[in-house]
Amino acid sequence: MTSETDKSATYTEPGVAGLVSDWAADKQTFDMPWGKIMMWIFLLSDTFIFSIFLTSYMNVRISATDPWPNASEVFALQIFGEYVPLLLIAIMTFILITSSGTMAMAVNYAYRGDIKKTVWLIVATALFGASFVGMQAFEWSKLIEEGVRPWGNPWGASQFGSAFFMITGFHGLHVTAGVIYLLWTARRVGSGYYEGKDLAIVEIAGLYWHFVDLVWVFIFAFFYLW
Amino acid sequence: MSETAGQQHPIGIYLKIWLLLFVFSAFSYAVDYFQLQGSLRWTLILIFMFLKAGLIVSIFMHVQWERLSLKYVLFLPLFAIAVLITFMAIEGDYTYFTRLFFFGR
Numbered sequence: 054m055t056s057e058t059d060k061s062a063t064y065t066e067p068g069v070a071g072l073v074s075d076w077a078a079d080k081q082t083f084d085m086p087w088g089k090i091m092m093w094i095f096l097l098s099d100t101f102i103f104s105i106f107l108t109s110y111m112n113v114r115i116s117a118t119d120p121w122p123n124a125s126e127v128f129a130l131q132i133f134g135e136y137v138p139l140l141l142i143a144i145m146t147f148i149l150i151t152s153s154g155t156m157a158m159a160v161n162y163a164y165r166g167d168i169k170k171t172v173w174l175i176v177a178t179a180l181f182g183a184s185f186v187g188m189q190a191f192e193w194s195k196l197i198e199e200g201v202r203p204w205g206n207p208w209g210a211s212q213f214g215s216a217f218f219m220i221t222g223f224h225g226l227h228v229t230a231g232v233i234y235l236l237w238t239a240r241r242v243g244s245g246y247y248e249g250k251d252l253a254i255v256e257i258a259g260l261y262w263h264f265v266d267l268v269w270v271f272i273f274a275f276f277y278l279w
Numbered sequence: 280m281s282e283t284a285g286q287q288h289p290i291g292i293y294l295k296i297w298l299l300l301f302v303f304s305a306f307s308y309a310v311d312y313f314q315l316q317g318s319l320r321w322t323l324i325l326i327f328m329f330l331k332a333g334l335i336v337s338i339f340m341h342v343q344w345e346r347l348s349l350k351y352v353l354f355l356p357l358f359a360i361a362v363l364i365t366f367m368a369i370e371g372d373y374t375y376f377t378r379l380f381f382f383g384r
Contacts, residue, residue, distance in 0.1 A: 064346060075348040084346055093349065097356060104360045108367050115371030118378050125311050143308045150304060154297035157339045164287050256286060256341075263339045267332055274328035278311050279321070 086253045089260070096264045099227075103268050106220050107275055113212040122208035124277050128192070142277050145188050146269065149228075152181030153266040156235075156259045163255035168242060171255060175239040178262060182232040189225045193218075217276070224272055227265050234258060286341045296338045303327045303334075 064084035066074050075082050083090045114121055130140040159174035196217070200207045203215040238258045241247065247254060307327040310320055337343040342350060 068347060072347040072351065075346060082348055083352075085349075090349075093353065097353060100357070101360065104363070108360075108364050111364070112367040112371040112374075115368060116374035116378065118375065118382070125314070138314075139308065139311050143304075146304050146308070147301065150297070150300045153300070153335065153339055154293060157293040157297075158290060160286070161288065161290055161293060260340055263335055266339075267335045270328055270331045270335065274307065274324050278307060278324045 086251065086257075088257050089253055092257045092260050096260060099264065099268075103220075103223070103271070106223060107271060110216040110220060110276065113216060114210070117210035117212055119210040120208075121210050122206060122213045124279075127196070127208065128277060139277060141188060141192055142273065145185055145192075146273055148181050148185050148188075149266050149269050152178045152185070153263055155181065156262045160256045160259040163242070163252040166252075168245075171252070172239050172243040175235050175242070175255070175258070179232045179235040179239065182228050182235065182262075182265075186225055186228050186232065189221065189228075193221075220272055220276060224265070224268055227268070231262050231265050234261060286344060288344075292338065296334050300331055300334060303331045307331075 064071070064075065075084070125138040126136075128140075128142050129136040129138045131137075132140065155174045156178045159171050159178060162170040162174060201214045201217065203218050205211040206214050235258060238254060242252070242255060304327075307324060310323045310327070315323065342353065
């Protein structure tokens with residue numbers, strides 16, 4: 054909204070009184086560019102999608118009468134003849150957190166006006182994201198080779214496979230989309246498309262990327278560790 | 280916009296949070312590595328999960344510095360998810376016992 058009232062609107066009042074005045078006064082409710090609030094609304098809807106996935110996983114795991122496969126053993130990797138539990142998943146977790154760190158710094162440098170650093174930090178984030186997807190592809194191929202299918206697996210409850218492929222697959226899809234989105238953002242920022250404009254666009258891309266990391270925190274806890 | 284400059288904070292805070300996220304991730308990995316079991320395992324997993332999620336949302340996604348009107352939009356709907364989880368947990372237990380009762384396995 055770009056009406057006259059918006060320009061004079063203030064968003065200084067804190068707390069509940071501020072909440073009331075944000076909604077009731079003659080101004081736009083949210084003190085941010087429209088793209089940012091739209092991203093937040095999208096992320097809220099995405100939160101519901103992932104929550105439904107994880108809740109249905111919880112439901113089938115509670116109701117399964119066959120023993121649930123032990124994720125710690127299923128996802129173990131053999132290093133120098135020894136089985137290390139969840140090694141690849143741990144590496145993937147650290148990589149995603151690192152990418153979130155570089156993204157946060159990219160947002161920071163964008164608001165400082167340091168275009169060069171912003172672009173390189175976004176590219177670094179995208180590369181970490183791409184390596185995450187690569188490891189996930191490796192993990193999927195390994196499990197498929199061992200006989201995990203959406204309808205069954207060698208170790209126990211057949212619901213394990215469908216929950217695994219749905220949840221990690223949907224998350225991997227988000228990471229892949231995020232990598233493309235980030236590279237596009239880096240290209241536009243680097244080519245001077247936003248010159249003289251607000252670089253909130255980087256923060257909006259950052260919100261999406263941090264959300265992907267956030268979802269992984271829950272998947273890691275509930276699917277791999279529980 | 281009152282904050283035309285957007286979210287500006289010293290770079291150090293991101294590095295600190297980054298480090299904390301690494302430490303918490305290492306802790307939650309250690310829970311599995313040392314094969315802690317039972318309620319101790321579940322409590323620790325949940326604690327580290329919520330600590331990490333909280334840091335990402337409040338600092339990396341800047342929610343801590345956002346106005347209350349946005350926070351309510353983000354957090355009030357989560358109540359519906361809590362209700363869903365509760366219902367589905369009850370439902371799951373019911374299905375489990377029904378299966379045991381009728382199929383004996």
